[in-house]
Amino acid sequence: ILNVEQSPQSLHVQEGDSTNFTCSFPSSNFYALHWYRWETAKSPEALFVMTLNGDEKKKGRISATLNTKEGYSYLYIKGSQPEDSATYLCAFDAGNMLTFGGGTRLMVKP
Amino acid sequence: GAGVSQSPSNKVTEKGKDVELRCDPISGHTALYWYRQSLGQGLEFLIYFQGNSAPDKSGLPSDRFSAERTGGSVSTLTIQRTQQEDSAVYLCASSETSGGSPYEQYFGPGTRLTVT
Numbered sequence: 001i002l003n004v005e006q007s008p009q010s011l012h013v014q015e016g017d018s019t020n021f022t023c024s025f026p027s028s029n030f031y032a033l034h035w036y037r038w039e040t041a042k043s044p045e046a047l048f049v050m051t052l053n054g055d056e057k058k059k060g061r062i063s064a065t066l067n068t069k070e071g072y073s074y075l076y077i078k079g080s081q082p083e084d085s086a087t088y089l090c091a092f093d094a095g096n097m098l099t100f101g102g103g104t105r106l107m108v109k110p
Numbered sequence: 111g112a113g114v115s116q117s118p119s120n121k122v123t124e125k126g127k128d129v130e131l132r133c134d135p136i137s138g139h140t141a142l143y144w145y146r147q148s149l150g151q152g153l154e155f156l157i158y159f160q161g162n163s164a165p166d167k168s169g170l171p172s173d174r175f176s177a178e179r180t181g182g183s184v185s186t187l188t189i190q191r192t193q194q195e196d197s198a199v200y201l202c203a204s205s206e207t208s209g210g211s212p213y214e215q216y217f218g219p220g221t222r223l224t225v226t
Binding site for chain 1: 143153158216218219
């Protein structure tokens with residue numbers, strides 16, 4: 001059983017705050033690390049697929065970094081907005097299936 | 111273009127009955143995945159298909175669960191003799207392929223199953 005951990009489980013921030021959360025995963029059999037955003041009553045939406053150690057990806061105010069040697073990835077949100085409120089999931093990709101972490105639930109207060 | 115669709119969106123069934131959940135992947139996507147999220151739990155992998163074959167069935171929780179995919183397109187997840195612990199949101203996802211370059215998975219809206 002693969003252990004994919006996310007922290008914190010939930011996070012409350014004020015509009016305009018910047019925030020980050022962590023995904024830790026096995027450092028062996030690594031193929032890719034995925035980040036998804038899951039808003040209530042919607043489908044999970046892919047944010048990033050990361051493969052290379054040291055990789056950094058950015059989409060608007062959201063960015064992510066990857067360290068495959070130590071087995072962690074950070075997701076950063078700059079200047080949080082209420083519409084960023086969602087659960088952010090990371091998933092470890094061993095080449096065929098995804099193993100998801102438990103998610104970080106972000107709530108941004110206006 | 112059309113995304114992944116699932117039907118029904120909600121299903122309430124009595125304990126012991128069989129249910130079928132359907133997934134229509136994005137056209138051209140060869141890989142298809144089933145996950146479920148039980149209350150208070152994370153997303154749990156159930157099974158994936160590459161084309162019509164399922165190389166990995168290890169995630170199916172019991173022999174009451176089965177899945178098939180025909181024509182490299184539509185997939186059906188069948189749960190026989192449903193139990194209350196089967197209550198969950200069942201999500202389907204598809205991607206361009208499995209293996210090779212890692213591709214994003216595109217998720218459907220899910221089927222919420224409630225077993226009474």
